[in-house]
Amino acid sequence: MKWLRAGPDGVAGALIWVTMLTSCLLGTKGIKWLALAKMSSVASIEVPEMCKSLVGLAKRQEKICRRNIEVMESVRYGAHMAIDECQYQFRNRRWNCSTVDPVKLFGNFLKLGTREVAFVHAISSAGVAHAVTRACSKGDLQTCGCDRTVNGKTAEGFEWSGCSDNIGFGTAFSQKFVDARERTRSSTQKKSKNIKRVLMNLHNNEAGRKAVEESMQVVCKCHGVSGSCELKTCWRSMATFRDIGAILKERFDGATEVTLEQSNTRSVLVPVNNQFKPPTRSDIVYLVPSPDFCESDAKTGSLGTSGRVCNKTSKAIDGCDLLCCGRGYETRTVTVVERCQCKFHWCCYVICEKCSRTVDEHVCK
Template sequence: MKPSLRFFLAGFLLLILQTGLCYGIKWIALSKTSLALALNQTQHCKQLEGLVVSQVQLCRSNLELMQTIIQAAREVIKTCRKTFSDMRWNCSSIELAPNYLLDLDRGTRESAFVYALSAAAISHTIARACTTGDLPGCSCGPIPDAPMKMKKSGSQANKLMHLHNSEVGRQVLKASLEMKCKCHGVSGSCSIKTCWKGLQELRDIALDLKTKYLSATKVVHRPMGTRKYLVPKDIDIRPVKETELIYLQSSPDFCMKNEKVGSHGTQDRSAWRERENPRSQYSRQCNKTSNGSDSCDLMCCGRGYNPYMDKVVERCHCKYHWCCYVTCKKCERTVERYVCK
């Protein structure tokens, strides 16, 4: 990896982890960058939302990497929303970047997941860009670490929490490497086999992190000797495990809307907001036949649910034509769906 790119990665990974004003995940606002922005001139960096001054300076010095970083931000939002689509907290507030609600602006279990996913996503996207040749000059050279700078007092615990969870995300990414092989030989024989380690899809990594989210450990910032450390709140006889997500602040149950605590709620508010679109993100669907977290009982917090009929248009009666294309017709059917009261 050429020196400028290597030091940019180190600097950018450092700066996106600044926690004083929730800088650590403000960069996800890059997902809003217009596709029409070419990002081939240094003045374009000022048009990028969510970057602090130091990050804008790094952008100017390394324009070739910014499209990859922007793609990583889009992947974080898409993957987070999909991973939690069956939960009361469905990661919808991540789209408010860089102005988050308290679910992501405090040291919650939810922010723990987003920090871990963000760290994994940026490394995943850069690695993919390197292997496909979109980032020339990549190599396996190590990225130097740097200390995290603080922006205000009293945030040491948040700093340690976000550093820890970001490292968990990168470790899950590293552990997800799987061996892939390709055979070479006459008539499909495998006389020669080429093998390499490849990345899993980001959605699979997110599912691993979701499991860690569900079993995350609440911690406190407690003196141990001459320094303070994060230790499990209820079982502080052991140190925090390097493989577990940790959080400092308890979360609400996300049943009712309360923006003061960062909860959108799961109730159907289409009656006064979006009557014509019951499928909006504000009207949470539930699964009537499920026993999991997306069940109408759990998703609706015992309030019950309302059914509605939805028209679905899908491809049907597909035919393969020699050679080589497929034609399909469009069929419409009506399905019953359910939204929380």
């Protein structure tokens, strides 16, 4: 990317190219900045002037971008991780987190206040926190590094050492960037009916970051003769993003339906069912029940389940009965090509053959 730094002409060329790219990546209402996920990693955001060309950023986010240009590549990667993880966690459900196309991402889907939309907010906020924290630990950012506040010896007999993940910096930046659009809306729409949705989004953004924080774990290494562990050094490390996705998926399954209530001078979200406890900062909340996602519906952004591959023998949501919504399914024979008879050759590569087999595939009508 030397041409980006070659001078005014190079910067101008970069701006034109990025403008053309991002004009095709209009996000939907709610989390427009997720359009960054569709940028090629080659199109690095390397000069402040590019921030204005990134369609989908709110004014506050644009300012944050200009002041933290080196962090924006991590934001882009965090958005990419979030969408990938969402699609993995929901791969067997009627709504499978599919992006409609590069232009609208989730289409009209994010206009709703459903638990699925709540999950998208949570996983997106978690993605930025995780990616920025990881970049700090790898030394990719000049503004942060390892968490040096974790040091000294513990009562358990080990010494804090190594590079503890700087989760404080990662979550703080995620809050500043991801919440920026909602903070703007909350300050201008306090008397608007949209305040309920703003509070829902902010709550779920925080739930995503809490999942990253709460998944921090202690990793240790032994030192000594023949692994005797005479000395043990430990550091704090984030869980994998796959683990964080699983945590948020579990919280999605136990999400709480909420409504708006005035408490003194504040508006707060409380459970619709007053027998439920108020949601904690780690819980996922939603405002309206989800559609069944059985049929394609442009208004709700549902793609339907027609053409989806289902599991004939499963009684769960991925089974043909539930996934196909009672419409039935068709069976077709397909050829699957796989690697087989792999052999390790010293040193150091593996050679495999290609084997094909025919299988029955079941597809929803």
